[in-house]
Amino acid sequence: MMPLIDVCFSPELLHLYELPGKVVVVVDVLRATSTMVTAFAHGIEKIIPVSSLEDCLNQKQAGYLTAAEREGRKAEGFDLGNSPFSYMEPEIKGKTLVMTTTNGTHAIRLSMAADKVVAGAFLNVGSVAAMAKAEGKDVLVVCAGWKGNFNLEDTLFAGALAERLKNDFKPANDATLAAQHLYRLAWTDKAAFLADSSHVKRLKNLDITKDIVFCLQEDVYDVIPILENEILVKLQPVAVT
Amino acid sequence: MMPLIDVCFSPELLHLYELPGKVVVVVDVLRATSTMVTAFAHGIEKIIPVSSLEDCLNQKQAGYLTAAEREGRKAEGFDLGNSPFSYMEPEIKGKTLVMTTTNGTHAIRLSMAADKVVAGAFLNVGSVAAMAKAEGKDVLVVCAGWKGNFNLEDTLFAGALAERLKNDFKPANDATLAAQHLYRLAWTDKAAFLADSSHVKRLKNLDITKDIVFCLQEDVYDVIPILENEILVKLQPVAVT
Numbered sequence: 499m500m501p502l503i504d505v506c507f508s509p510e511l512l513h514l515y516e517l518p519g520k521v522v523v524v525v526d527v528l529r530a531t532s533t534m535v536t537a538f539a540h541g542i543e544k545i546i547p548v549s550s551l552e553d554c555l556n557q558k559q560a561g562y563l564t565a566a567e568r569e570g571r572k573a574e575g576f577d578l579g580n581s582p583f584s585y586m587e588p589e590i591k592g593k594t595l596v597m598t599t600t601n602g603t604h605a606i607r608l609s610m611a612a613d614k615v616v617a618g619a620f621l622n623v624g625s626v627a628a629m630a631k632a633e634g635k636d637v638l639v640v641c642a643g644w645k646g647n648f649n650l651e652d653t654l655f656a657g658a659l660a661e662r663l664k665n666d667f668k669p670a671n672d673a674t675l676a677a678q679h680l681y682r683l684a685w686t687d688k689a690a691f692l693a694d695s696s697h698v699k700r701l702k703n704l705d706i707t708k709d710i711v712f713c714l715q716e717d718v719y720d721v722i723p724i725l726e727n728e729i730l731v732k733l734q735p736v737a738v739t
Numbered sequence: 740m741m742p743l744i745d746v747c748f749s750p751e752l753l754h755l756y757e758l759p760g761k762v763v764v765v766v767d768v769l770r771a772t773s774t775m776v777t778a779f780a781h782g783i784e785k786i787i788p789v790s791s792l793e794d795c796l797n798q799k800q801a802g803y804l805t806a807a808e809r810e811g812r813k814a815e816g817f818d819l820g821n822s823p824f825s826y827m828e829p830e831i832k833g834k835t836l837v838m839t840t841t842n843g844t845h846a847i848r849l850s851m852a853a854d855k856v857v858a859g860a861f862l863n864v865g866s867v868a869a870m871a872k873a874e875g876k877d878v879l880v881v882c883a884g885w886k887g888n889f890n891l892e893d894t895l896f897a898g899a900l901a902e903r904l905k906n907d908f909k910p911a912n913d914a915t916l917a918a919q920h921l922y923r924l925a926w927t928d929k930a931a932f933l934a935d936s937s938h939v940k941r942l943k944n945l946d947i948t949k950d951i952v953f954c955l956q957e958d959v960y961d962v963i964p965i966l967e968n969e970i971l972v973k974l975q976p977v978a979v980t
Contacts, residue, residue, distance in 0.1 A: 507889055511751055514887045646755045648748055650913040672891040672936050679924055680917060695913050 502636045503663055504670035505656040505677050509605045510646040521635050522612035523626055523659065525619060526642035527651040528697050529580045530567070530602025531723075532619040532713040536582035538732045539621075539719040541591035545730040547603035548596060557596040565597040570704050581709050582621075601642035606725065609640050615725040616733065620655060620688075624717040627662035629733065637667065639677075650680070650695040651714075654688060657681025658716065688714045743877045744904055745911035746897040746918050750846045751887040762876050763853035764867055764900065766860060767883035768892040769938050770821045771808070771843025772964075773860040773954040777823035779973045780862075780960040782832035786971040788844035789837060798837040806838040811945050822950050823862075842883035847966065850881050856966040857974065861896060861929075865958040868903035870974065878908060880918075891921070891936040892955075895929060898922025899957065929955045 506512055525531050534545055548554050551566055551573055558564050565578035572579025580599055597603055602617075609615045613635060618626045630637050639659060641652035657677035660669060669675050684691035689711060692698045701710055722733040747756055766772050775786055789795050792807055792814055799805050806819035813820025821840055838844055843858075850856045854876060859867045871878050880900060882893035898918035901910060910916050925932035930952060933939045942951055963974040 507748060508752060510755070511749060511887065511889075514751070646752065647912060648752075648914045648917070650917060653913075653917065669935070671888060672894075672938075673889045675935060676889070676891060676894065676917070676921060679921060683920055683924070694910070694916060697913075 500666065500668045501634055502670035503639070503660050503667040503674055504636070505639045505641065505653070505673040507641050507648045507653065507673055508643040508646050509601070509608050509640065512608050512640060515638055517609060517611040517638070518613065519635065520612050521614045521616070521630055521633050521637050522609040522640055523616055523618040523637060524602065524606045524609055524640045524642065525652045525655045526599065526602030526605065527619055527655050527713055528701060529582060529709055529713055530599040530642065531617040532621055533580055533582045533585055534617045534723045534730060535619045535622045535719050535721060537585035537590060537595065538721040538723050540586050542585065542595055543592050543731070544594040545723065546594065546596045546728070547606045547730060548598045549604050549607055551598060554596050554598040563590070563593050563595045565595055567599045569600065570700055581706065582712055583709065601644060605640050605642040610725065610728065612638070617723040617730065618655060618659065620658065620714055620716045621718045622720065622722055623655065623658050623662065625720045625722050627659060629722055630663060631666050636670070637663070644697055649697055651692055651697060653677050654681050654684050654691070658685070741907065741909045742875055743911035744880070744901050744908040744915055745877070746880045746882065746894070746914040748882050748889045748894065748914055749884040749887050750842070750849050750881065753849050753881065756879055758850060758852040758879070759854065760876065761853050762855045762857070762871055762874050762878050763850040763881055764857055764859040764878060765843065765847045765850055765881045765883065766893045766896045767840065767843030767846065768860055768896050768954055769942060770823060770950055770954055771840040771883065772858040773862055774821055774823045774826055775858045775964045775971060776860045776863045776960050776962060778826035778831060778836065779962040779964050781827050783826065783836055784833050784972070785835040786964065787835065787837045787969070788847045788971060789839045790845050790848055792839060795837050795839040804831070804834050804836045806836055808840045810841065811941055822947065823953055824950065842885060846881050846883040851966065851969065853879070858964040858971065859896060859900065861899065861955055861957045862959045863961065863963055864896065864899050864903065866961045866963050868900055870963055871904060872907050877911070878904070885938055890938055892933055892938060894918050895922050895925050899926070
């Protein structure tokens with residue numbers, strides 16, 4: 499029996515899915531999981547995902563770096579925001595980061611009952627696919643969405659991963675089929691496909707087109723952030739297939 | 740300002756939407772709303788949508804026809820099931836039907852806070868579009884889904900309606916854009932597009948391919964079931980544009 503790949507379009511639907519026994523891939527393309535992948539690729543040691551600004555701020559005393567995003571902007575009083583470019587500096591090497599974002603960190607925390615929880619993005623989609631094949635368990639892509647709503651960019655990632663896995667995994671449900679159809683329409687020019695999407699418009703108003711273009715690139719990094727004891731660490735690199 | 744058309748992929752996400760001031764189009768293509776449209780086209784006078792089998796059975800004493808579907812089959816002890824072909828008989832003329840289905844009637848009951856709640860299906864999509872244009876209010880398509888999960892056939896209906904309204908309404912969100920993309924892929928042969936979908940496979944196992952083919956036809960009827968005091972009645976016919 500082939501393992502299944504399923505897609506959950508919103509954290510608000512996560513109660514409909516069985517998590518134990520599965521590999522969950524949490525995705526928040528714009529920009530939480532893209533930023534996490536970038537940070538690990540540039541040497542960060544641990545990321546502690548927290549849901550609230552308060553929890554994030556409370557950990558500052560412990561000497562950790564803090565990152566917080568709300569409404570697409572860096573929240574005041576924190577060291578870093580949600581742009582991947584802020585995580586390419588040598589200063590982050592070996593550090594522990596406490597991070598809260600509008601959607602992504604919350605989705606990760608909700609997925610903890612799964613066998614494995616990893617952070618996926620276009621930036622590391624090949625490595626995530628290779629890891630899923632090696633595991634051989636059912637995969638559930640959890641789209642962070644936007645405040646509970648369906649979004650296109652996370653759906654496209656789900657479609658990209660399903661396409662990479664199509665010879666080894668079976669679509670579990672209609673959500674996977676829809677994601678694959680949409681990715682096949684979009685893959686030649688994802689930025690153009692997403693131009694009318696709600697979050698891309700929201701981010702363009704904040705003038706971060708550079709971040710969007712960066713986050714839509716596939717297979718830039720081979721690192722996979724994985725949850726261990728509620729903390730994200732770097733999984734040993736897996737060869738891109 | 741153009742009115743908006745938004746799509747809610749599951750009743751489980753309905754709490755994210757504001758209903759007052761909107762026209763809600765509830766859709767359960769396979770087969771609850773297709774069946775309701777067919778029943779009104781063949782002379783039924785009222786349909787009382789109820790959520791539970793118990794509520795449905797309790798109304799039998801009042802002399803009403805009862806219809807109940809669970810897991811795609813007619814539930815035992817009721818007069819009718821969920822096949823549109825059962826509602827083409829002259830005997831239903833002038834009757835009141837109490838109806839419960841796995842997804843559709845539940846979605847209708849959850850939508851009651853909207854200004855207007857109508858039942859949409861491919862069978863009456865042109866009339867629903869004409870009615871929405873005449874109303875000029877924001878439209879929300881509520882997909883009944885399958886036990887809370889996203890499904891393709893209801894999404895295709897949402898895409899079809901958004902396409903019919905595209906010169907007069909603006910997509911509110913990514914869900915509408917996704918539905919339109921999928922409908923544009925599917926419209927030339929919806930049955931083929933849906934062949935791998937979960938509910939079509941489920942219904943094929945029950946040997947009701949004839950129902951599926953019937954429910955995917957556009958603009959067969961010009962009737963619109965509309966909710967008035969928690970009961971569905973027939974809205975005056977609107978010309979298909």
